[in-house]
Amino acid sequence: GAGVSQSPSNKVTEKGKDVELRCDPISGHTALYWYRQSLGQGLEFLIYFQGNSAPDKSGLPSDRFSAERTGGSVSTLTIQRTQQEDSAVYLCASRPTDRGPSGELFFGEGSRLTVL
Amino acid sequence: GQNIDQPTEMTATEGAIVQINCTYQTSGFNGLFWYQQHAGEAPTFLSYNVLDGLEEKGRFSSFLSRSKGYSYLLLKELQMKDSASYLCAVRDTGGFKTIFGAGTRLFVKA
Numbered sequence: 001g002a003g004v005s006q007s008p009s010n011k012v013t014e015k016g017k018d019v020e021l022r023c024d025p026i027s028g029h030t031a032l033y034w035y036r037q038s039l040g041q042g043l044e045f046l047i048y049f050q051g052n053s054a055p056d057k058s059g060l061p062s063d064r065f066s067a068e069r070t071g072g073s074v075s076t077l078t079i080q081r082t083q084q085e086d087s088a089v090y091l092c093a094s095r096p097t098d099r100g101p102s103g104e105l106f107f108g109e110g111s112r113l114t115v116l
Numbered sequence: 117g118q119n120i121d122q123p124t125e126m127t128a129t130e131g132a133i134v135q136i137n138c139t140y141q142t143s144g145f146n147g148l149f150w151y152q153q154h155a156g157e158a159p160t161f162l163s164y165n166v167l168d169g170l171e172e173k174g175r176f177s178s179f180l181s182r183s184k185g186y187s188y189l190l191l192k193e194l195q196m197k198d199s200a201s202y203l204c205a206v207r208d209t210g211g212f213k214t215i216f217g218a219g220t221r222l223f224v225k226a
Contacts, residue, residue, distance in 0.1 A: 004158075031212065033214070035216070041218055041219075042120075042203060042216045042217050042218035042219050043159070043203065043205075043216035044216075045213060045214070045215060045216075048212055048213060050212065055212070056212070056213055091158065091159075104149060104151075104161035104164060105149075105151075105159075105161070105214065106161075107158035107159050107160070108158060109157070109158050110158060
């Protein structure tokens with residue numbers, strides 16, 4: 001696609017429910033990232049994918065969070081038993097290759113999650 | 117540990133020049149990025165520095181001093197549309213993990 005696509009753009013859920021957030025990166029981009037941005041805060045690194053594997057899962061806040069990527073393309077971030085502190089905008093970004101001298105991140109519009 | 121510091125907010129006047137500073141302490145370094153983020157929108161790439169010195173791109177310039185762990189973003193001829201958050205980000209030595217600062221909210225007034 002022309003840009004990074006995320007869905008849903010907005011999600012309101014009740015505490016304790018599970019949610020799935022989807023990211024469709026720019027075609028051909030092998031590196032994919034998930035970040036979380038709470039209101040008025042910077043971007044918190046969650047996880048990075050190189051192809052289908054995730055070399056670094058250190059940013060996931062708890063075991064309620066998981067992510068997968070299939071076919072080297074679409075990624076899904078799953079939050080189980082959501083808590084109110086999970087409320088944030090979840091941003092996905094992609095990059096043409098996993099490393100290199102420059103290579104900025106291309107961000108999607110984000111999925112705004114509200115846990116009531 | 118990883119730490120990136122930027123001022124929380126700045127205000128400047130249309131047509132003026134503003135400098136947004138960023139200091140960082142990270143376990144590794146493989147480049148520093150500046151991104152612009154308008155309210156409710158995705159961050160967009162502004163600049164990249166990996167060597168010491170100044171990189172200029174139109175009205176925007178970015179400076180890096182690796183020995184001091186310091187960078188700044190310079191915006192010239194400010195326009196109202198420059199009102200946004202400016203995020204400083206550092207990529208680690210491995211070349212993939214990019215850590216962001218909390219961002220600086222810039223308000224441009226007439």
